[in-house]
């Protein structure tokens with residue numbers, strides 16, 4: 215590692231950490247990003263990026279590229295998983311920027327490309343942090359170390375930084391899993407069925423969210439939410455199978471059966487969350503994204519909240535400068551806590567857009583138009 219002393223260390227180069235690194239660097243801060251993975255890993259899944267995030271990507275200089283590569287649904291449809299009846303048709307236009315659905319690996323690569331490559335370190339798993347009052351000493355599993363004035367924990371639901379702030383505590387298993395599969399768009403052409411650009415199929419106790427991940431509709435993606443009493447496996451996910459999917463969605467609409475028939479590989483992920491944390495920062499350490507407010511993914515806004523956090527935290531540090539990080543962190547928490555907590559609650563409840571409703575409060579939000587709040591609401 216270079217002998218130059220970094221001012222801001224971001225731990226984790228996921229979707230939130232990459233956004234924090236890129237936005238802070240664009241604002242002129244001296245930032246180093248430390249990621250535990252040995253190299254960039256391309257997770258095979260899809261992701262929604264709503265207009266609230268495209269506004270931030272414009273600042274990061276990647277909005278046009280994202281729009282070029284992604285599918286841009288005009289509506290979100292909700293359909294009854296058994297009968298196929300339409301339950302809602304929500305416009306995804308008119309919120310000040312584009313709504314995109316995309317391959318998550320493509321999105322992540324794009325975000326990483328916005329971070330200065332010289333300041334991004336892979337294979338750096340944070341082991342320990344020592345905030346001695348005047349700076350923070352970071353130690354990594356590979357035996358190396360670094361120093362920073364401020365440390366941003368963007369290290370996900372099992373955050374080491376959160377652990378240093380609040381003690382070791384496992385996240386809560388929600389009792390739900392999500393199956394994820396990417397399907398060839400070509401294969402779907404043989405069916406005389408409607409495959410909407412963005413549709414959520416709702417059953418009595420389970421659902422399947424489906425959308426294209428590429429501009430040319432060559433790749434369709436589904437992610438489920440299915441009750442599963444206990445997660446009995448090690449690791450972030452396990453393999454599932456077409457047979458397991460067929461059993462899980464037996465009796466569901468022919469379009470769902472077609473998706474299952476076209477499935478080559480499918481994985482199964484446990485869905486974890488945490489209750490709102492009692493604090494978001496302490497001393498020179500501050501949290502963002504899943505490290506701070508993880509949620510069940512049913513609103514497709516978890517990464518979005520991490521990226522919004524990164525944008526607001528950058529604004530707060532611009533407002534105060536790094537020296538007055540305590541004021542910056544207080545402004546950040548006051549400006550973010552209500553919205554992140556509301557999204558956490560709505561996402562966990564899993565009724566978002568089931569019926570006709572106005573999602574302007576989510577998609578119309580512009581982090582750059584919001585006044586920074588000086589104090590937490592009572």
Ligand SMILES: Cc1cc2nc3c(=O)[nH]c(=O)nc-3n(C[C@H](O)[C@H](O)[C@H](O)COP(=O)(O)OP(=O)(O)OC[C@H]3O[C@@H](n4cnc5c(N)ncnc54)[C@H](O)[C@@H]3O)c2cc1C
Pocket residue numbers: 225226227228229230231248249250251260261262263338339340341368369370371372373374392394437483485502503504505511513514515516517518519520
């Ligand atoms: C099935 C599913 C579907 C989803 N769909 C959507 C969607 O459509 N839209 C949306 O907005 N969100 C979605 N989400 C939520 C989204 O994936 C998360 O909210 C988002 O990834 C959080 O970003 P993050 O940067 O905070 O954490 P992460 O993406 O988890 O990144 C954390 C990073 O930190 C690194 N790290 C961890 N520990 C250390 C350490 N000790 N030292 C160094 N590095 C470390 C990790 O390797 C990782 O790269 C979905 C989630 C799931 C499970």
